[in-house]
Amino acid sequence: MPDDKAFNGRRDFLRKTLAVIPAITVAGYGVATTVASQAAPTLQNPYRPRFFTAAEWAFVNAAVARLIPSDANGPGAVEAGVPEFIDRQLETAYGHGNLWYMQAPFSADAAPEFGHQLKLVPRDIYRIGIAALDRWCQSQHGKVFAELEPAGQDDLLRQLEGGHLDLQDLPSTLLFSQLWQNTREGFFADPIHGGNRGLVGWKLVGFPGARADFMDWVDRNEKYPFPPVSISGERG
Amino acid sequence: MATTLKPVNAVVVGFGWAGAILAKELTEAGLQVVALERGPHQDTYPDGAYPNTLDELTYNSRGKLFQDLSKSTVTIRHGIDGTALPYRQLSAFLPGNGVGGAGLHWSGVHFRIMPEELRLRSHYEERYGKGFIPEGMTIQDYGVSYEELEPHFDFAEKVFGTSGSAYKVKGQVVGDGNPFAPDRSDNFPLPALKDVHSAHLFRKAAEEVGMHPYAMPAANASGPWTNPYGVQMGPCNFCGFCSGYACYMYSKASPNLNILPALKQSELFELRVNSNVLRVNLDSDGKRATGVTYVDAQGREIVQPADLVIVSAFQFHNVHLMLLSGIGKPYDPRTGEGVVGKNFAYQNMATIKAFFDRDVHTNPFIGTGGGGVAVDDFNSDNFDHGPLGFVGGSPFWVNQAGSKPIRGLTLPPGAPSWGSGWKQAAKDAYTHTLSMDAHGSNMSYRDNYLDLDPTYKDAYGQPLLRMTFDWKENEYKMTRYVTEQMRKIAEAMNPKTIAVHVKNFGDHFNTRAYQTTHLLGGAIMGSDPKTSAVNRYLQSWDVHNVFVIGASAFPQGTGYNPTGLVAALAYWSAKAIREQYLKNPGPLVQA
Numbered sequence: 001m002p003d004d005k006a007f008n009g010r011r012d013f014l015r016k017t018l019a020v021i022p023a024i025t026v027a028g029y030g031v032a033t034t035v036a037s038q039a040a041p042t043l044q045n046p047y048r049p050r051f052f053t054a055a056e057w058a059f060v061n062a063a064v065a066r067l068i069p070s071d072a073n074g075p076g077a078v079e080a081g082v083p084e085f086i087d088r089q090l091e092t093a094y095g096h097g098n099l100w101y102m103q104a105p106f107s108a109d110a111a112p113e114f115g116h117q118l119k120l121v122p123r124d125i126y127r128i129g130i131a132a133l134d135r136w137c138q139s140q141h142g143k144v145f146a147e148l149e150p151a152g153q154d155d156l157l158r159q160l161e162g163g164h165l166d167l168q169d170l171p172s173t174l175l176f177s178q179l180w181q182n183t184r185e186g187f188f189a190d191p192i193h194g195g196n197r198g199l200v201g202w203k204l205v206g207f208p209g210a211r212a213d214f215m216d217w218v219d220r221n222e223k224y225p226f227p228p229v230s231i232s233g234e235r236g
Numbered sequence: 237m238a239t240t241l242k243p244v245n246a247v248v249v250g251f252g253w254a255g256a257i258l259a260k261e262l263t264e265a266g267l268q269v270v271a272l273e274r275g276p277h278q279d280t281y282p283d284g285a286y287p288n289t290l291d292e293l294t295y296n297s298r299g300k301l302f303q304d305l306s307k308s309t310v311t312i313r314h315g316i317d318g319t320a321l322p323y324r325q326l327s328a329f330l331p332g333n334g335v336g337g338a339g340l341h342w343s344g345v346h347f348r349i350m351p352e353e354l355r356l357r358s359h360y361e362e363r364y365g366k367g368f369i370p371e372g373m374t375i376q377d378y379g380v381s382y383e384e385l386e387p388h389f390d391f392a393e394k395v396f397g398t399s400g401s402a403y404k405v406k407g408q409v410v411g412d413g414n415p416f417a418p419d420r421s422d423n424f425p426l427p428a429l430k431d432v433h434s435a436h437l438f439r440k441a442a443e444e445v446g447m448h449p450y451a452m453p454a455a456n457a458s459g460p461w462t463n464p465y466g467v468q469m470g471p472c473n474f475c476g477f478c479s480g481y482a483c484y485m486y487s488k489a490s491p492n493l494n495i496l497p498a499l500k501q502s503e504l505f506e507l508r509v510n511s512n513v514l515r516v517n518l519d520s521d522g523k524r525a526t527g528v529t530y531v532d533a534q535g536r537e538i539v540q541p542a543d544l545v546i547v548s549a550f551q552f553h554n555v556h557l558m559l560l561s562g563i564g565k566p567y568d569p570r571t572g573e574g575v576v577g578k579n580f581a582y583q584n585m586a587t588i589k590a591f592f593d594r595d596v597h598t599n600p601f602i603g604t605g606g607g608g609v610a611v612d613d614f615n616s617d618n619f620d621h622g623p624l625g626f627v628g629g630s631p632f633w634v635n636q637a638g639s640k641p642i643r644g645l646t647l648p649p650g651a652p653s654w655g656s657g658w659k660q661a662a663k664d665a666y667t668h669t670l671s672m673d674a675h676g677s678n679m680s681y682r683d684n685y686l687d688l689d690p691t692y693k694d695a696y697g698q699p700l701l702r703m704t705f706d707w708k709e710n711e712y713k714m715t716r717y718v719t720e721q722m723r724k725i726a727e728a729m730n731p732k733t734i735a736v737h738v739k740n741f742g743d744h745f746n747t748r749a750y751q752t753t754h755l756l757g758g759a760i761m762g763s764d765p766k767t768s769a770v771n772r773y774l775q776s777w778d779v780h781n782v783f784v785i786g787a788s789a790f791p792q793g794t795g796y797n798p799t800g801l802v803a804a805l806a807y808w809s810a811k812a813i814r815e816q817y818l819k820n821p822g823p824l825v826q827a
Contacts, residue, residue, distance in 0.1 A: 066654075068658070114321045205645065206667045
């Protein structure tokens, strides 16, 4: 696994998470069953990607850490579990493109107003796109994306976003838009899907999640005072 | 080899609002009715149950209640010489699937229609002269009047448990509703929903600039309600999970909640799900339908004979089915002849986002799908179009239906698109932003139409429906003018900044951006079989025992959401079937 800052950041985060586990150990059972070990991957029980290869997993962790970084405003995409979210999504019908009309003929040169017209489904976009980007990084920098300094990663993400990288195998904007869409989804979706751990995405913006009863708050010009809750009852 | 079942009196194709209404009315008339729904069973419980329904990813992003495009979609092109491409991913419009159709996941905005819009061509010609309507704009009259439809609007509101504030009832001003709205025979069943803070800001600002704000009519119950079928609704708690979801509070009207429980009591009614109708079968001379052929869940072809066929699927499925079945002459945009597929129209949207400081709490997650505050000062023909040179208009509103952060997070212009700057902007903006729409009309044109695609097929091997559609000069002019009027309201709110999203001249129809699911026309109603596919009772001119119910009947777009008019037309058509057709089956209007 590449030794990059995003990964160190994640390890730091997990180490801190583990440090608080004794406080929430379920008492009285004689075994150290912890809430954390059931709810979210830990160092002893890390999430093992089912779709992504090790190299792809390194890319996704590094890239989402730049798209939504951990900073003074709180945890970022890695801490929220976005890589796990994306990996799990790619095993669903969505990841396989089974929610889309995917009959040929396809049209690579369609005007953008017609939307997605390529044969690529989300799994392909990640598999082909990450390989192409890492190949490009190797040829230009002698390192894969995950091994670059954060400033270099940011620069590459901006080039991807703007369509300025010729990745040969797919439009660079397609890789960027797929990754950024899934990153936001993983940051803001209910934690049952593997992301938004600790409801950090909802806490950042002030979304109360599954509270879904505002009868007493309809016409008030006030900050909504209650923290978010998730579908499974977790409180932020 | 298809299996042929025992004949029934009536078969209903598609079980959304139109299908549910017709099935209810026809069983009341004593007919044995089979409804065929291509999607699965679904209902408030368990599909909309708390807390699993409060899942933006599953319902909104992945579209659990929406049409399964992997089986069937449409193709789209911008002009009659182009090559159409499939609508591969749900984005611009979100048709439904399964029991309730789009009526299960809709928002609940429940309008009537402005009387002059039912005779739009005549009205514009009378007020502005024949030369005012541009060449190629094919707007028409519906062939039915507001007075004829009024009892059906009224009854549908009672079935839906609609909340609102009336202006005039039986000629008397009774409340603070929309002063442009036509006369009503009765008040709304329930009082208007409360204004969320964003709607309150809109109401105040609209008054300041001299417009006439009113509470939007919403099929989201403001209190307990028992409808004429004995079905109960509970009060909306503004949870904000309406559009894209089934309502866990039993507050938003749906065919599943408001009609199906009553229909299930009837032994005359049967609902068959996972039954995808391939075509309406016609007798040898093509003048009479003999029933339908559908594919069941196991993939078997089944023939269901019936005396009466109600085509009540979503707008474009109705048109698709007519074309596949050979009912009515397909429209040809080059000659202007034919009727099926003619006058396809949509909705012409513009949006202004207003961003406030941290002392204004818009709390966009608090909302209800149909509620809000609107003005009609620039809708319909409520303003003088003479000097403006365009047809149509738009209501403006804050319709805060519950914005959630995956799809509903909007950042001010210039905010970074990702990274720490994006994070800061997201934190600052989400609970301090409101959105207002100009929900504009879209006129019909000679070359905006529907036909069968020559290349792409659905999962049953049938050609997809092809949309040929683009914006026209009139639509750019209208939306740009009305958006400038709405901007006055936005600015009167004194936000930090606003972002105006409006079409530029020459912008093509963009299938990637959600507009609305208000697709209209293609099997339009009218008074002349040369220019309409169905008569004023929504009966096929060509095959008298086929009635085609839905927004497919609208000859052009309106500023309002279509469901209220769809429901009223469904009851109007049902009345004609019950009182006239069943006694003497045959054409209700002589061509």
